[in-house]
Structures are given as structure tokens and as C-alpha cells.
Amino acid sequence: MISKILIANRGEIAVRIIRxxxxxxxxxxxxxxxxxxxxxxxxMADEAYCIGPARPDLSYLNMEAILTVAQMTExxxxxxxxxFLSENPEFAEKTEQFGCVFIGPNYKAIRLLGxxxxxxxxxxxxGIPVMPGSDSCISSPEEGAKIAAExxxxxxxxxxxxxxxxxxxxxxxxxxxxxxxxxxxxEAASAFGDDRVYVEKYMLNPRxxxxxxxxxxxxxxxALGVRECSIQRRHQKLLEESSSVALTPELxxxxxxxxxxxxxxxxxxxDGVIYHNLGTVExxxxxxxxFFFMEMNTRLQVEHPVTEMTCGGYDLVALQIADAMKEEPxxxxxxxxxxxxxxxxxxxxxxxxxxAFVPSPGTIEKYVAPGGLNVRLDTAVYQGYKIPSCYDTMxxxxxxxxxxxxxxxxxxxxxxxxxxxxxxxxxxxFHKYILNNRDFYNGRFSTAFVEKHYDDxxxxxxxxxxxxxx
Amino acid sequence: xEISQLEQIYQILSDNGFDEIELRLGTxxxxxxxxxxxxxxxxxxKNTAILNNTANIEGQSKETNTDSNKTExxxxxxxxxxxMDEDESFFPKVxxxxxxxxxxxxxxxxNSIKEIKSPIDGRICEISVKKNxxxxxxHLLFVLEDSSDIKS
Numbered sequence: 001m002i003s004k005i006l007i008a009n010r011g012e013i014a015v016r017i018i019r020x021x022x023x024x025x026x027x028x029x030x031x032x033x034x035x036x037x038x039x040x041x042x043x044m045a046d047e048a049y050c051i052g053p054a055r056p057d058l059s060y061l062n063m064e065a066i067l068t069v070a071q072m073t074e075x076x077x078x079x080x081x082x083x084f085l086s087e088n089p090e091f092a093e094k095t096e097q098f099g100c101v102f103i104g105p106n107y108k109a110i111r112l113l114g115x116x117x118x119x120x121x122x123x124x125x126x127g128i129p130v131m132p133g134s135d136s137c138i139s140s141p142e143e144g145a146k147i148a149a150e151x152x153x154x155x156x157x158x159x160x161x162x163x164x165x166x167x168x169x170x171x172x173x174x175x176x177x178x179x180x181x182x183x184x185x186x187e188a189a190s191a192f193g194d195d196r197v198y199v200e201k202y203m204l205n206p207r208x209x210x211x212x213x214x215x216x217x218x219x220x221x222x223a224l225g226v227r228e229c230s231i232q233r234r235h236q237k238l239l240e241e242s243s244s245v246a247l248t249p250e251l252x253x254x255x256x257x258x259x260x261x262x263x264x265x266x267x268x269x270x271d272g273v274i275y276h277n278l279g280t281v282e283x284x285x286x287x288x289x290x291f292f293f294m295e296m297n298t299r300l301q302v303e304h305p306v307t308e309m310t311c312g313g314y315d316l317v318a319l320q321i322a323d324a325m326k327e328e329p330x331x332x333x334x335x336x337x338x339x340x341x342x343x344x345x346x347x348x349x350x351x352x353x354x355x356a357f358v359p360s361p362g363t364i365e366k367y368v369a370p371g372g373l374n375v376r377l378d379t380a381v382y383q384g385y386k387i388p389s390c391y392d393t394m395x396x397x398x399x400x401x402x403x404x405x406x407x408x409x410x411x412x413x414x415x416x417x418x419x420x421x422x423x424x425x426x427x428x429x430f431h432k433y434i435l436n437n438r439d440f441y442n443g444r445f446s447t448a449f450v451e452k453h454y455d456d457x458x459x460x461x462x463x464x465x466x467x468x469x470x
Numbered sequence: 471x472e473i474s475q476l477e478q479i480y481q482i483l484s485d486n487g488f489d490e491i492e493l494r495l496g497t498x499x500x501x502x503x504x505x506x507x508x509x510x511x512x513x514x515x516k517n518t519a520i521l522n523n524t525a526n527i528e529g530q531s532k533e534t535n536t537d538s539n540k541t542e543x544x545x546x547x548x549x550x551x552x553x554m555d556e557d558e559s560f561f562p563k564v565x566x567x568x569x570x571x572x573x574x575x576x577x578x579x580x581n582s583i584k585e586i587k588s589p590i591d592g593r594i595c596e597i598s599v600k601k602n603x604x605x606x607x608x609h610l611l612f613v614l615e616d617s618s619d620i621k622s
Binding site for chain 2: 034049050051052053059064065067068069071072073098
């Protein structure tokens, strides 16, 4: 039984988790840094404790402080949200040792899948398609250069402990390999304390497709639809959809079956680890419909609401808590649940898209939220709230559902028109541009969309400013 | 990039105690900005300073006693507060004289105990904590008055 949960996170995801806890009659404990004393999650939780200054390593990444609060307040469980400590196996292990339930997968599974090159090797051996590349981490830049020559350029050098594009380098010519490999190793050592890298063939114009996995502690695994997250900038997703225009029903089924196989491969491993709770299996899809395993994220994903909107209305956080209670198998039946209708999520950030997306922290002077049928806004801001400069600049996630993609696009455009934010720059105009773009509408896009269309967006902004002046 | 944006970046550096920041603009431009630690109050300095007179601490002005001879002692970690001795043989009271370095209490966190010592020779003006209170980071514990000011 879980009756009190500490939420080891901030912002919209902390608010979102608190909402589910309240609906389940579970008490909540928030933690916050000095920079977040006016945050909504602090106001909404039953109890809230300041655990440190703004710097994440002294607050939201401070395991000792978080576990101290959990102990003092007699919490049964800790929900890590996403980011911060959510994929830190040490934190998950310490939480368990401390006698608290970590709401997420087993720490051994987090550790295993956190080593990208190890996960890649395991999947390759199980017959799951992976991009051609080195079998494990390279022992030297020279060995990497040899492998790159065999698989053909361009190649990607990736940090095995990496994420978010850190420790990653694209190499287009053989003469650049050694230097870029050394740079990637140095960056990986600095960011993750681990300089090991591996080499992978670089796919031109891929699409990012992912499958939501739900699994319980009885070894049952389910795939809840697919998501497409190709609209991204510097590996940060801007807009997500569920389902994907790039997938036929047959391909959707095949990719979901492959995702299930990924989890079963972990469950069939020698170490006896059973993968449970939530996870996301990420794939790259090429223009000919071939897909390749990229990695598995062992946490609740930012874009999970598009799955909730299209897959039976399941509350994924409630499923996480139900799994963590380990009282009975999860109430799911079909191994593969296909998407129903269409959902789109726009991540509205306090960034200036007309100025290379420079962060724009500050006070929200005016705030009018959109609404209406099948419109959802996950946010932690309010009028008068000051977006701190020390964390990500997300204002909120705007999610809509439609019977089909056209309806979802129209509904999102109406919602974006309604959304009024003053005081900080924001990305609403860029999201409108994406949704009105012909290539996006026709489904002709890849992860290079933003780079390809940014100049056109700027031209349209300048033209519209000129017209206003005239 | 405009000057106002550079100023904004500097503010981010300053607010968060970062000494260096690197930005990439487009595919070719890169801006690297570093500041001298001595040019502002770094976060590590702040953490040390939190046990000292908070009038010197950036961002603490709301909680600072404007009376300059008062020194606030705040918690620098989250935990459970206890007075110095389990048997409460030393139980500070308002009006007690304390010497610099004298132990006033302790905060128990999961794996550590932080002793709270007086940063000055002075007198206890206020005790804002009770035994076994759950203490946030930055929670006000004691207010002391400087002995030299009392004498003068």
C-alpha cells in the first residue's frame, strides 16, 4: 500500500503527478529549491520542503536531502518524474535500500539500459535491428576510425552514458574522425564521468518514432501506441504526435511488436531482471520504412500525454503507482493497444524563436490559457509567476485530441490562438508556423525539419512585422 | 546578438553561481562567457555565508534583519533539529550569552549531523526552532546580537 509519495521533481511534471495522487487519495510531499518557492507544485502538495539553493546539484539532484525529507515525512514511495534523478540507478537503488518504493523500473534495468552501447549489443544479439556500428565501445580513436571506414561515412560517435546530444559528434569525412572522437570523449568524460564512446552509422533525414511500454512485476508487457517526435531542435523535442503519418497500420504493429521484444529480451537476460513500470523504446525510421532500435528510456516521458489521449484514456502515472504497489497485475489486457484518433503536443517554452531560441526567463505579466473540447494544458505557471533562469524554460505542454490528424491540427491552431502569454518571449509563433507548414501537413518531414525551415519562418516573421508597420 | 541579451546571459550566470557559459547560435556561431568568481557571490560562497550574517547574502534580503548588529543563523541543509545535548543539559534560552564557535544545536539528516555553532560572541535574541522540528534549507534558527555592540 502506498499512502504518501514524495515527488522528486519540479514544474509541470510535479504538478501532473500531484494531480493523480490527489485523485487516488494519496498524500504528497513536494521538494523545492530556493528559486522555486513560489511554484505551483509547492502550493499544491500536502507538504513542501525547501532542500537547497537553485543549483540543481545542491537541490533536485541532492539524493541525501531528498531521502532525508522522505524519511522525515514517512513517505512510502518516491516518484522521480522525468529528468533530474529519474534515470539514475544509484538513486533508485538507494531509495530501495532506504525502504521506500522507487516508482519506476528496477535499478538494475535502469543501469543496464543507461549504458547505450550495452543495450545496443544486447538487442543486436536478440535479432532486433540496430544501426550498423561498433559491437561495443571502441578501445581507441584509431579503432573507431577503422570501423567508420568499414560502415561508411557519415557516422555518429556517441557516448555510452550519454543523452541530450552530449558527447555526440557527427563525422562526415575520415580525416576528421580522430579529432572529433577525442572531443566527444572529453565532453562525455566531463558530462557523465565516463569517456567511453561507440560508433554508429549516421542516418540521413531519419524520423524519430517511439513506443510507450507499460509492464508489471508479473512479467506482463504492453505496448500503448506509437508517438512521432521528429520535430525537434538540437535533440530537444518541440512537437509530438500520436500516432505517426509515416507508419502504415502494418508497420505500426511491427514496430510495437519489436518494442515488446526489446523488453522481453531484458526479461530473458541472465541476471533475472524483470522490467516493470513505464519505458519508451525509441527507433529511427528511414525513408524506406526500415526502423532501427536507438535506445530505451526508463522513465515517464515528457510527451506521455499524447499516449494518454489516444490509448484508452489510461492515466500513465496511475499505472506507475499501481505497478509500484505490486498488489496485483496491471488492469491491461491487449498486448498491443493501437492509437485511437490523433493527439498533438506542443511544448511551449519561454524562448525567443526569432532570436535562435535564446531563453527568455522572467515574469509572466499576462496569462490566458486556452480551453475547449479535448484541449489539455499541463503547466505549472500562472499570471505573475517568474520563470527562473536556472532550469528549463518550459511554460507548458499544450495537448489536443481529434478524431483524425486534420482535426487535431485545426484544434491545436485554435488553442494556440487563444493562448496569451506576455512578459516573456515564447515559442507559440513557431508552433503555429509548424502546423501551417505544407511539408508538416503532408507528413513530409524528418528530424531535420526545424533546420530546413527556420529561414522560411524568419522570413515570414519579418514580412508580418513589415505588414504591421505599413 | 544584442547587448540586452548578453546582459541577460550574465544575469543567468550571476543568479546561479555559474562561472562559465557557452551558447551555440545557429550552426556556426558560438559565444563563450566566463566571469571572475570574485566579481560576484558564488553559490559556494553563499552556502558558507548562510551561517553568517545574512545581510551579506544575495537574495536573502526579505529575511534579513535590518538592524545591523543582528546575526541570523539559518539552516544550510534539510533535516531534523535538535538542541546540542540529548539530555538537554544545554538548552539555549533567549538572553543567553554565547561565545564564537559555541555549539547551539544540530541538524540530523539521513547520513550526517550538522552542528550549528555561533559565528560571533553575542547574545541570543531569538530562537525560531523547537526540538525535533523538520527544518527546511534556509530556515531561520537563531538570531544573535553582537556582544561588542551590546557593550558599546
